[in-house]
Amino acid sequence: MNKIIKKTGLAASALSLLLLSGCTKNFEDINTNPDALPYSPPNNTLVNVLRNTGEQFGGDVDGYGTFAGYIVKIQYMDFMSGLVPTNNTYGNRWYACYYNNTQLKDMLDYTEKTAAGYKNVRFIARIWQNYMWSYLTDGWRNVPFTETFQGTEEQGGVLRAKYDKQEDIYPAILKSLKEIADEMAKGYGTDELDGADAIYYNPSKKDLDLEMLKWRKFCNSLRLRIAMRISGVAPDLAKSTIEEIAGKPDTYPVIGDNSESCQLSYPGAPPYYEPWYNSGMIGNRRNNWALSDIFIDHLIDTKDPRIAAVALKANDGEYRGYPNGAKQGPSSLTSVSWIGDRYITNAAGATPFFKACETYYILAEAAMLGYNVGVSAQMAYEKAVNLSMADNGISTEATNAYLAGAGKWNNTKERIWWDMWVALFKENFEAWSLYRRTGVPTTNYPSLNSIFGKKHNDQPWRLPYPNNEYLYNKANTDVAAAKVVDNVWGEQMWWDKRTGKF
Template structure:
C-alpha cells in the first residue's frame, strides 16, 4: 500500500500545472464524443409539433371556458373564480418562444444545405408563423422583431422590445405569402418521414404530403386575413382574393383529409391530452359543457351534440353555469364532454379544421370579396365538413340545413355555426368570440373576484412573471395598457363596443 501511495504521489506545484492545463481544454475533455452537438432537423421538427400539441391542446378548460364551451364542476379554481395572476398561462408563453427557438436553430443548421433540406425548412418556417400568430393573439403586443436574437452576430439582444400587434400581423402575412410563393414554384426532394407527425402517412406520396402543408400555409393566411378584416380591410381583401382566385397556385384545405390534426399513438406516455387529463388522470368528472353551449345545441337541434356531449343521468343534455360557486349536487346530473373528444387515447389535437376555410369564404363573400363561391354555398360546404368530422349522417345534416341551421344571409349564422364547429380548437374559438361577439350569450364567471367590474371573458393572457424579472422595462411599458391582468386594451382586431 505504501509503495502504491508513493507511485501516485504528485507534488502540489505539478498538480496546479495539470489543473491549469486541464481548465483550458475542459470543454473538449468534458464533451461526450458520441453525443450530437445539435438535434437532427427532423427530430427538432417532431419535438416542436409534439410540444405544440401538448402545450396548447391540453387545456380542457381555460380557452374552452373563455370561448363558452366548458365549465368546472368541482375543484373550483381560476376558471371558476377568474382569479388571474402573472403566473397564469406563463408556460404557454414559454412554449411559443421555445418552439420558435428550436425552429430557428433548425433553419440555421440547415442554411448551408438549404436545397437538400427544402421541405423540412418549409415546414419549420410555416410553423414559426403559426407560433407567432398564437403569441400575438394571446398576448397582443409581444417581443417579435428583436425576439430570439441573443447571439453576438445578432447583437446579443437579451431584453427584446415589444412590437405592436398591428405591426406583427402584416409581417406574419408577408412571410407566409413568401413561403406560399416559394412552395408554388416547387417542393424539395428531401423526405420528412417521422419528422412530420401531422401529415406523414405511408399511404401518400411525398408530393401529396407537401401539398397538404402548402394548403395549411394558405389556409392560415385566410384565417389571419379574416381576423383583421375589420381593421385592415384592404390587406384582408387582397390576401383572401389572391388565394381564392388562384387555387392552382395557392391551394387551401378543402376536405377533412386535409385537417391539420396532431394524432397521438394512444400508448403511454403519448396519450391525447384530454384523454390523459380526464381518463388516465381520473378527472373526467371535473368538467361539464356550459349552459350556453348545450342550450344553443338544443335550440338549433344540432346533431353534433351527440359527439360533443354526454347525456346527464336522466337521459337529457344539460349544461352548467360558468363560474358557479359550487358544483352540482350530483356530478352526473349535467353533460360531460363527449367520448369522441375526451375518451380517445389515440385522439387528436386540431390546429386547423378544413371547415374553417369555407366559413371564412362564406364571410368573405358576405363582405363582397371576389372568392368564386357564394356565401350560402360556402356556408353549407363548411357545415357538411364539420358534420362529417363529427360522424353525423347525411340525413341529419340535411335536416339541420333545412331547419335551424339554414343559411339566412347573415354573418351571425356563419359565426354561430363556426363556433360549434371549432369545439376543441378552443384558442381559435376564443379569438372568434373576441372578434365577432359570438356566442352573444357568453358571460364572465359568476364567481369572479372582480364582481361587475368586467362584463366579458378575458381579452388576453397575462404577461408572465419571468418577463417582469428579466425584461422589466419593456414588459412594464406593454403592460401599462393592461387592467386586472387579462383586460384593459382589446386586441387590435377586436372592435367590439360595450365590453369592459
C-alpha cells in the first residue's frame, strides 16, 4: 500500500517538476518527507483495524437486525426495511473487510524479519485476519481469497483475483486458526500491547499474560463457531475440531465467562461513541426503530426476563412488536416497543464479536450431535442461559424461574437455537447466520412491502457483491454471481441446508 502511494506521488511530482524546470534526477529525494515514517508502527495498525471493525460492523441496527428477526423500521419506511437489494448495498462492509486485512498483512510483512519483537501483536493480527475472512464468506459466500493481496509484481501481479468457493475457504480458516492456537500454547511474546489492544487491554490492571490468554480463548472459541457452522455439510471436520478443543482445555482454552467476551468498548466521549448510541440518540433518531413482532411475541410467550433489557414498554405499559416491512409506521411511535436502554443509551457501550454464552450453546449442540465434549447438553445449555441472563442484568431468581418454565431443557436442538437467538441480540450478523443455518426463528419472514412481492419467502441469504467488483473484476465476479438471483437470493450458503425457501 505504501509503495503504491509512494509511486503515485512520485509520478505526480515528476510531471510537475518537468513542466516547471525541465528535468532532474532527484525525483525520489525531492518527493520524500524526511519526517514521515516509511511504515505505520505495528501497534498503531492493530488498534486502527480493531477500531475500524467496531465502527463499520457495530452500527447495524436494522439490516442484519432485520434479517435476524430482531428489529424493524417504524419511520422512513423502505421496501426492505434495511436492505434495498442492489449491488451497491453493504459495499462498505466488503471494503472494510479487505481494508482491515490489507493493513494487517502489510504489518505482518513488515514485522516478519523481526517477528520475535512483535510476537503478541502478530498473534492478534493473524487471529483478526481469520475473523475478517469468516465475516466475508458468511456475508458473501464465495469471495476472493487465495489470490488476494497479490497485486504487486513481487507478489505475482494478480490484479483481478479469482473467487474461492466457501467450501474451500472454511477449512483454510480452521487450519490457520489451529496453527495460531498451537503456537500460542507454546508461549506468548514479551512485547507490550498497551492501547493497541482495544478489546482486552485493561489500563487499570495491566497483565500481559492474562490479556494474551483471552486472545487465545477467542481464537479457540472462533474455531468452535466456525466448526459448528459447517457441522451439517462437513461433519468429520466439525467433529474433530470441536472434540479436539473440548478434549484439551489446557491446550485449547475457550471463552467461558462474560469478562472474557470478545467485544470492543468505546470511550463514550466525542467522537468515540458506541455505534448504536451514536445512531440511536444523536439527532433524536432513536425512534426510527422498534422491536420486531416475532421477537417480542417470543419473549412474551416464553416469559423471558431478558425482555426488560432488550426492549422498552409501549406507551400503554405493554411490550408490543411491529411487523417487518410494513408500508406505514405506527400511528403513534411510542405505541410499540423501542430498543431497550441497556442497548442504545450507553455512549460507552460495546460492540460484541463473541459472547461467552455462545461457547456453551455450541457445546450443547455438539453434545446433541454425539460429540465427546466432556459436558452434557443440558449442563452446557443451562450454563449458556445463565451467562446470557447475567450479561443482561437479570437476577438469579428470574433466571431460575425461566429455566423451570418455558426455558426448561427439553432435550432438543431447537431449545438451544431459540435461546441462542435471544442471547445473540446486538450480535446481529451472527444471529442472521444462526437463522440461515438452523431456520430459527421459524417465525421469521421477509418484508411485507418487498419490491419483489411474493417472489421470495425468506430473508436475504447473502449480501450483494459491490458495484466496483462488477466494474473492475467483472469476469471473476460474473462467475461467482452466476447463481445469484436479485442480488441476495438464488444460491444459499454452503452450510445452509434449509429447504422450501426461495
